[in-house]
Amino acid sequence: MKSRLPLLFTLNSAILALALLGACSNSQMECVEDPGENAGILAVDSVKVPVISVDSLRPGMMRVAPNGVYVLLGDGRMRVKLDYDYSLGIHEVTCGEFDAVAREEDWYFVLDCAQDDLPVTNVTYYDAVLFANAYSKSLGYDTVYTYHRQLFNSSSHFVNLEGLAVRTDVDGFRLPTEAEWVMAASLSWNPWRYSWNSSNSNYEIHAPCAFPDSLGFCDLAGNVLELTNDWAGDIVDATIASSMGALAGNTLLEKVVKGGSVYQSANDMDLGGRKDVYPVQASAFSSYMGFRLAFGKIPHATWLDAGGDVALNPVTLKTFSSDIRQKMGTVHSKLAFRNDKSGNLAYVDFYGGMPGVVEIPDSVPVYHPEISPDGNKVAFCTGMEGVGGPSSVYVRSLNAAGRLVKLDVENAAIPRWYVSEYGDTSIVYVDNAGDNSNDADFFASGTWMVPFSNEQFGKPEKILVGAYHGGVSLADRYAVSGARRLRVHRNGKDEIWYGGAQACNASLSKDGNNQTLFLDFGGDVGRAFANEKYGVHERLLVVDSTGKLIHAIPAPKGYSFDHPEWVDRDNWVVTALVNAKGEHVKLVLVNVLDSSVVDLVEGEELWHPNLWVMSEVPFGDGYFDLDSAGMYWDPIYQGGLRTVGLKMRMFWDMHDSLEVIAVGSSRTESGFDPAYISKQALNFGYPGGDIWAGLYLMENYFVPHTRNLKYLIFEISYDLMNQSLNARNQTALGQASGYFYDKNHNFWKDGVPENFVRVVDANVPYTSEDSLLYVSTRGLLKKESHGWGDEPIIDRDSIMREGEYRRFMKSIDSLTAFIDSTQDKGFKIVGLIFPQSPEYANTGSYGRHGVSRSLAMKVAAYFDSLANVYPHFVLMDENKFGAHDYTDAMTNDCDHLSVAGAKQLSVRLDSLLNVISR
Known part of the structure; x- marks a missing residue:
């Protein structure tokens, strides 16, 4: 160098x-x-x-x-x-x-x-x-x-x-x-x-x-x-x-x-x-x-780690998003487990751009975690299978910020999520997960179901006599348990399978075939079926719904299995591998058909794995592509535009009831407050938003799919109108696959398919921070008041180059064409100009991103004249080239309003909407 x-x-x-x-x-x-x-x-x-x-x-x-x-x-x-x-x-x-x-x-x-x-x-x-x-x-x-x-x-x-x-x-x-x-x-x-x-x-x-x-x-x-x-x-x-x-x-x-x-x-x-x-x-x-x-x-x-503590037992990831998609058919997969070395709940989100192992320190022991059907929460217990004694069941969001919700019963262990045919979510658990070899003790215990929704447990109901913690199929009245004996409840009867030999870690398949996975201790029945001798937990054994052995999968050389659980994909099992020292050093995927093994993570003591995979969603004669449909932000290629994805989800969730949509840049995001609009409104402003992305969204999403739309609020920022059409659309809407999927289906203009919004919700999850920042405010990003600043920032020369000028004029023509094309659509358009620092009046620049004041004045006069041509269009200029009444107490910086400024602007806008609706 x-x-x-x-x-x-x-x-x-x-x-x-x-x-x-x-x-x-x-x-x-x-x-x-x-x-x-x-x-x-x-x-x-x-x-x-x-x-x-x-x-x-x-x-x-x-x-x-x-x-x-x-x-x-x-x-x-x-x-x-x-x-x-x-x-x-x-x-x-x-x-x-x-x-x-x-x-x-x-x-x-x-x-x-x-x-x-x-x-x-x-x-x-x-x-x-x-x-x-x-x-x-x-x-x-x-x-x-x-x-x-x-x-x-x-x-x-x-x-x-x-x-x-x-x-x-x-x-x-x-x-x-x-x-x-x-x-x-x-x-x-x-x-x-x-x-x-x-x-x-x-x-x-x-x-x-x-x-x-x-x-x-x-x-x-x-x-x-x-x-x-x-x-x-x-x-x-x-x-x-x-x-x-x-x-x-x-x-x-x-x-x-x-x-x-x-x-x-x-x-x-x-x-x-x-x-x-x-x-x-x-x-x-x-x-x-x-x-x-x-x-x-x-x-x-x-x-x-995620809790701010020193990571004592870092876990190494061995399988990544592309590998998971190849095996599971989607990257929408999460692995949860107990790091027994640290005592923490740990998880991997393979959907993340760079998935890593995240640990969540909690104040209670974490055993047998199971991820909820939507992939957003995890249930766990404080006791272990095969060990009697007190245990409690908790649910928390699958992130470090989530709070613990405890099931208030005397004893609860081995929670498993259950979704009814009506879509209601519950948790099945047992009141005793100890040794099940004694009939009297086993039948003195019970299997329970408790509804869970809105961060709350409902009233528990006993559904079976006997502690069937290996899984329950209520539709078939079928249940299994394995904590010394392989017990099965079917056809209304309780049975002991596998010749009464010692068995453990039973898991009922999730595909409706009621196959049961379990481990044994190298017993005669298993050895006879495998046609060879093997040691404790050295085979994954599978029986069909009648108790017939159908698989005996050998552990990799030098290892045995522990804590196996079915995955919600045909023929896949997630399990721990135990070395000769008795250390649970790996979590792996095992295919029961070909006995292949895929390493997931490595560490010192990794227990109780659970792998969640997003359920396939029907679409016509097939299924939605879960890695494309509704995927409005890509964790790899996001480029700072995850906000757009969040607001796309908000749009689809609200599209049938929306009457007002405001679209624009970060100025809209911080300056338009739906709380002060007397009609159902959404703020679709986001950092980097410009005229081209706004037109794309309005033409392909907002206009076709907002059946009750009465007002489109479109940000007009003269200093942001010289952007490149291709560059901006590629950045904002050209990287995440959901936009391409919509385009390939004509943006659903022939009708939004059943289950589509459900897929969007799954592919654009809200974190607790998202809910606080955006969802609760219907898209407004609240900003504190810091004032306009002593000197206005000018990021770009106010004199445009030839290419910039051509793009500037093209954007004006394109917006005019859109206004012209919507005359008979039944809604009105408000061109909204947000205030910027009054100090720009003492410069040659219109605003933060340039454009000469003289050119901006000519364009302002043009847009004002459009109201005489198109009765459904009106210009609302809150900037007035600096001659406005937005004070320091109403602003975040030289070109963004604070919460106080957003209130003043939105109250005025609502008054305007009420006037033009007459």
């Missing part, structure tokens, strides 16, 4: 720099020598300070020796000790450096760079990972990152690396951890002196090292936002050694980004900052986001 090499810094010069610059101090971030009583207070010892020097072995890098100093992350509560040395790039990787290395790889793609010496941008986290591996190989080092399969988009950017893992014991190039980045940056943090920012950059990215800091690093503040290796997780009040961040990505698969860019002021650059304006997914890329490399092993690497 070509780079500027700063002078070697000695210990004394580092101390001097710290003393002169007040290094390691910031209102949000400090380096401290001791995180004890002085945590959060600047306490740099005159002897113990980080040592920075030129890395003589790796040109273009500085060597960082933390020397026992702690670094504080986020708001300063989380203290990280780096007890190892590492290297960090002097500057961000440039286009020339990236191109020179990447062109030797089979994944090489051409960068869109103006100059080779500019920092590389428009690359995803996965692009950066592959470059780091390639750079390691080019210099003879081992690669840090491993993965199972590459996934890339139409422009060759990598948007997922299935099974991505970081080898922390390898000396190679990689992205820095957040703690490493902050350690280096905090030593000479001064964005006012050492950064390209919004006041001096002209909003353009510059070649690195115009402002080297006092220690030799360049552009840690400003120029381009920098990716780190960490998944975004919560900052916790704890001291962590060698922190690697969160163990797995959150629902948005966000990465931690640092340093700020040319679009931020120096005042806004904060060492504690971890995000961009919008979430930065691992698959996202932007024109102002790049990365720099780090080098070196990370001894004693520590990850945090």
Whole structure:
């Protein structure tokens, strides 16, 4: 790599720099020598300070020796000790450096760079990972990152690396951890002196090292936002050694980004900052986001689980989304199990873009988890099969934020979900899961059913005498149990099968054939059927509905089975594998027809697996494609537009009752409040929304499928009307398969099929955060009041280039054509102009994203004149070129309203709707 090499810094010069610059101090971030009583207070010892020097072995890098100093992350509560040395790039990787290395790889793609010496941008986290591996190989080092399969988009950017893992014991190039980045940056943090920012950059990215800091690093503040290796997780009040961040990505698969860019002021650059304006997914890329490399092993690497605790027993994923789809027919699958080492409930969502094992710490023991039919909740008990004694049943959402709901009975164990023919959901459980070999004890117990809905249990009802915890088919009055004896209830009678020999772990199939799976102890009946001797639990045995043995599946060599359960797909079983030491080290899928085994996860003690697979949904003579129908956001290719998918679900759930729909950008999302509209309304604004996506949605979804539609509220933002039609539609509506599925079925304009909305609901699940942010407000994203700001932000030149002008005029023509085509549709259209900072009136720009004020005034006059031509159209201008009455108390920033502003605008809009409806 070509780079500027700063002078070697000695210990004394580092101390001097710290003393002169007040290094390691910031209102949000400090380096401290001791995180004890002085945590959060600047306490740099005159002897113990980080040592920075030129890395003589790796040109273009500085060597960082933390020397026992702690670094504080986020708001300063989380203290990280780096007890190892590492290297960090002097500057961000440039286009020339990236191109020179990447062109030797089979994944090489051409960068869109103006100059080779500019920092590389428009690359995803996965692009950066592959470059780091390639750079390691080019210099003879081992690669840090491993993965199972590459996934890339139409422009060759990598948007997922299935099974991505970081080898922390390898000396190679990689992205820095957040703690490493902050350690280096905090030593000479001064964005006012050492950064390209919004006041001096002209909003353009510059070649690195115009402002080297006092220690030799360049552009840690400003120029381009920098990716780190960490998944975004919560900052916790704890001291962590060698922190690697969160163990797995959150629902948005966000990465931690640092340093700020040319679009931020120096005042806004904060060492504690971890995000961009919008979430930065691992698959996202932007024109102002790049990365720099780090080098070196990370001894004693520590990850945090979903609860913010140190992950004590990390579980390794062995099967990924594409593999699950091949076996199960859909990626909509979830694995739940008990991590017996940590005592936590753990799960894997294979639908996620980068599925990983998530642990949920709870205050009660977790045994025998079973995922609900909709895949969103899990029931479990506090007692174990075969062991008598007290046990309780709980239900919780399958995420760390869900609350525990307890079934209030004296004893309950081994919960199993049950859905009636009418769609009512209940849980079947037993009041004693202990040894069932004694008739009197077994029949003194019972099998119960209790309704569960709206986060509440109903009244339990006893459905069978006897503790049949292996599964119940109420339609056939068929039930099984296995906790020493294989007991079966059928045709109204209770029987003991398998010759009364010892059996356990019974599981009734879910396909209606009433086959029973169980384990034995190498008994004579099983050996005779298998025609060979075998040991305890070394065969999965299956009997048909009459008790006839039909399968005996051998365990892989060196293992036995434990805790097997049927999967809701023909002939598949999920089970634990136990090694010769008695350790439950794997969870696997087993096919009972060909005895094939598929590894799912590996760990130290993994118990009680349950694999949920989305049920197939009828469609005509076949079934909906579960991985396409209603799939309005893709966890891999989401690109920040998951919000669109959530609002598509809201639209389909409400489409028969909606009377008002507002469509637009984030200005609509934060500025239109359905609560103040006197008719049933939906806010369909979202970040990045523009005229082309709005027209697409209105023409193909809102107009054809909202039978009671009375008003379409369409955002008109002159500074967002020069977007490219193809680029925007591809980004917003061209990646998730649901839109293509709809298009291939003519957008259901001949009628929405039965069960379609059900598929949409399943494919676009709401998290508890989604429900709070969007569903409860019918699409409004509530924002706090921060004021317009001192100076209005102008992101784009107000003088358009020729191509931009052509797109601008085409958007006006297209919107006019839409208004013309809807004259006889029976609804009215309101063109709504949201207010922006009144300070734009003192500039040559209409608003945040440019367009000259003179051009905007001409277009405003044009749209105003349309009301005279089309009686069903009206323009509502709440901006008035800055001459409006929206105060600082009503605004979030220079072009977005807060909750208070949304109220004022929506009340006015509702009055207008009532007037034009007369």
